[in-house]
Amino acid sequence: MIPYGRQDISEDDIAAVVAVLQSDFLTQGPAVPAFEDAICQVAGAAYGVAVNSATSALHIACMALDLGPGDRLWTVPNTFVASANVGLYCGATVDFVDIDADTYNMSPAALAEKLAAAERDGTLPKVLVPVHFAGQSADMAAIGALARQYGVRVIEDASHAIGATYRNRPVGDCAHSDIAVFSFHPVKIITTAEGGLATTNDAGLAEKMRLARSHGVTREAHLMQADPAPGGWYYEQVSLGYNYRMTEMQAALGLSQLTRLQDFIARRHTLARRYDALLADLPVTLPAQSPDSHSALHLYPVQVDRRDAVFPALRAAGIGVNVHYIPVHTQPFWQVRGFKWGDFPVAEQYYRRAISIPLYSGLTEADQDRVVAALGAAVG
Numbered sequence: 260m261i262p263y264g265r266q267d268i269s270e271d272d273i274a275a276v277v278a279v280l281q282s283d284f285l286t287q288g289p290a291v292p293a294f295e296d297a298i299c300q301v302a303g304a305a306y307g308v309a310v311n312s313a314t315s316a317l318h319i320a321c322m323a324l325d326l327g328p329g330d331r332l333w334t335v336p337n338t339f340v341a342s343a344n345v346g347l348y349c350g351a352t353v354d355f356v357d358i359d360a361d362t363y364n365m366s367p368a369a370l371a372e373k374l375a376a377a378e379r380d381g382t383l384p385k386v387l388v389p390v391h392f393a394g395q396s397a398d399m400a401a402i403g404a405l406a407r408q409y410g411v412r413v414i415e416d417a418s419h420a421i422g423a424t425y426r427n428r429p430v431g432d433c434a435h436s437d438i439a440v441f442s443f444h445p446v447k448i449i450t451t452a453e454g455g456l457a458t459t460n461d462a463g464l465a466e467k468m469r470l471a472r473s474h475g476v477t478r479e480a481h482l483m484q485a486d487p488a489p490g491g492w493y494y495e496q497v498s499l500g501y502n503y504r505m506t507e508m509q510a511a512l513g514l515s516q517l518t519r520l521q522d523f524i525a526r527r528h529t530l531a532r533r534y535d536a537l538l539a540d541l542p543v544t545l546p547a548q549s550p551d552s553h554s555a556l557h558l559y560p561v562q563v564d565r566r567d568a569v570f571p572a573l574r575a576a577g578i579g580v581n582v583h584y585i586p587v588h589t590q591p592f593w594q595v596r597g598f599k600w601g602d603f604p605v606a607e608q609y610y611r612r613a614i615s616i617p618l619y620s621g622l623t624e625a626d627q628d629r630v631v632a633a634l635g636a637a638v639g
């Protein structure tokens with residue numbers, strides 16, 4: 260089976276992990292801060308907080324923005340469930356903004372309309388979570404301007420988009436947001452097995468996220484009530500936090516992977532352009548690339564008629580296709596929380612025709628030819 264996505268692990272990656280295993284620190288050593296610095300370089304942000312998943316990163320981001328009971332978080336239906344779940348972790352309520360029919364990202368028009376209605380009703384959200392679907396940035400200038408206008412904080416779910424750019428600036432520089440979050444799950448652009456990281460330019464938010472990552476415990480003198488004792492053993496718990504720490508092995512793997520980030524993205528672009536050409540004459544809608552954005556190309560989602568027949572035909576042909584995403588609001592868990600089919604028609608219409616075909620740096624042209632042949636047969 261050709262998978263839809265797959266990690267790319269080199270001998271150097273393996274050696275980097277082994278070196279950590281032979282070192283003094285398996286956790287809370289030098290690799291995590293080095294990884295945070297390296298991601299900040301790539302993303303153009305001042306502060307980075309590495310954690311054990313992007314889900315954890317989204318959670319500590321919401322905590323840093325003081326999202327709590329009585330507050331609202333809005334995200335898109337076309338995402339993984341984690342983007343919405345983190346609102347509930349904080350006791351907030353969650354709602355959705357429909358996507359744009361061309362980019363499959365949050366629609367600024369739908370957002371403008373929903374914010375205006377929420378202002379009339381007194382139900383404005385505290386936090387907005389746009390998702391950079393498939394590695395292509397959402398229209399952050401428009402979304403950021405609306406968020407500022409209504410006093411809403413923004414967390415970019417950039418799980419798909421490490422190494423992408425928006426208007427020639429790196430995704431993650433938080434030019435139009437408070438915090439951005441990356442995932443390093445094996446199907447994403449670079450991997451740490453499990454892992455995530457939040458970037459911000461706000462020192463206060465970074466400090467709150469560091470506390471939330473590690474039990475709310477600090478050794479920073481300026482955060483403590485008492486004078487720290489000599490010798491450095493003293494610490495204080497100043498808030499409620501979790502153990503969301505990334506290990507040293509994960510950070511070392513991430514640092515090693517990062518040296519090939521641009522190669523991975525270039526390879527994904529080469530393969531995507533080849534798909535564009537090979538699929539041009541088939542009755543499928545190819546993913547549009549916005550001129551504002553250089554995508555990290557996490558996914559190559561096509562739209563087909565008769566998706567429910569095409570999908571099993573591809574699987575039967577050994578092509579590990581997938582669907583990104585089942586609209587979150589249609590999940591049973593969210594249906595009993597007041598949502599129903601029909602609430603976000605653009606995301607639903609997109610979903611009904613969606614298939615993600617394989618795209619990853621190790622995909623060969625021969626693999627791709629097999630995918631194209633199988634897709635051609637299935638839609639023909």
Ligand SMILES: *Cc1c(COP(=O)(O)O)cnc(C)c1O
Nearest residue numbers: 312313314339341418442444454
């Ligand atoms: C993968 C993903 C997440 C969750 O990432 P983890 O690192 O697995 O927790 C969140 N949002 C989106 C859009 C994702 O694709």
